[in-house]
Amino acid sequence: MLYFILAAVLVAVDQLVKFLVSTNIPLGGSVPFLPYIMDLTYVKNTGCAFSMLEDHTWLLAVVSAVISVVLAVALAKRFFRHPIGRTALALLLAGAVGNLIDRVVLGHVVDMFRTLFIDFAVFNVADICVVVGGIAAAIYYLFLYDKLEGKNHEPTQADG
Numbered sequence: 001m002l003y004f005i006l007a008a009v010l011v012a013v014d015q016l017v018k019f020l021v022s023t024n025i026p027l028g029g030s031v032p033f034l035p036y037i038m039d040l041t042y043v044k045n046t047g048c049a050f051s052m053l054e055d056h057t058w059l060l061a062v063v064s065a066v067i068s069v070v071l072a073v074a075l076a077k078r079f080f081r082h083p084i085g086r087t088a089l090a091l092l093l094a095g096a097v098g099n100l101i102d103r104v105v106l107g108h109v110v111d112m113f114r115t116l117f118i119d120f121a122v123f124n125v126a127d128i129c130v131v132v133g134g135i136a137a138a139i140y141y142l143f144l145y146d147k148l149e150g151k152n153h154e155p156t157q158a159d160g
Contacts, residue, residue, distance in 0.1 A: 003075050003090040010094035014125035015101060018110040030114065041114040043122045046107070057103050064100035071096060082148040085140045091133025098126030 025031055025042040033040045046057050071093040080086050102109040111122040140148075 003086045004072075006087065007075075007090040007094040007097065010091065010125070010129055011098045011101070014094070014098035014129070017112065017125050018102065021112040022110050025112075033113075037116055039114045039116060040112050041122055043111040043114075044106075044108040045111050045122070046109075057107055061100060061103040064096050064103060068093060068096045068100060080140065080145075080149065082140075082144070084144065084148070085137065088133050088136035088140055091129045092137060093133075095126040095128070095130030095133060098124070098129065102126075 021040055021042050025040060027042050027044065030039040030041040071089055074080075075086060075089050075093065078086070080089060099109050109124065109126075111124045111127070113124065113128075114120075114122045
């Protein structure tokens, strides 16, 4: 249950930031956020990473919905028993759901974080959750899974 609460809190943060940006910054406009590092720039993205599959929002919504269900089932069925693995799944779920909400409700994803020190795609809180959760899940599965979830693993209080 804790991991579903974590995912829900992250989705709420994602949606709050998107709401604040879309109501306080004109489309295409920017405001300083972290000097020399990042601006908040209001962008509508109908695609996915780096605007791939632009104008295929419906397809991306279906894929996001399926992935969200798979991640929720993986969390509920304790695919990973260790808190590190379950946290990674919760981050992935939060990111998938955060952008799914935008695609279904708005027909596009609201992005806002624009790096100033490198030319990179504008991104949002849900994107951060997907990237951090994906990297964490990959590292966990590749390097920690056998040690932490092997046959001799006893569930701990933290597995809750």
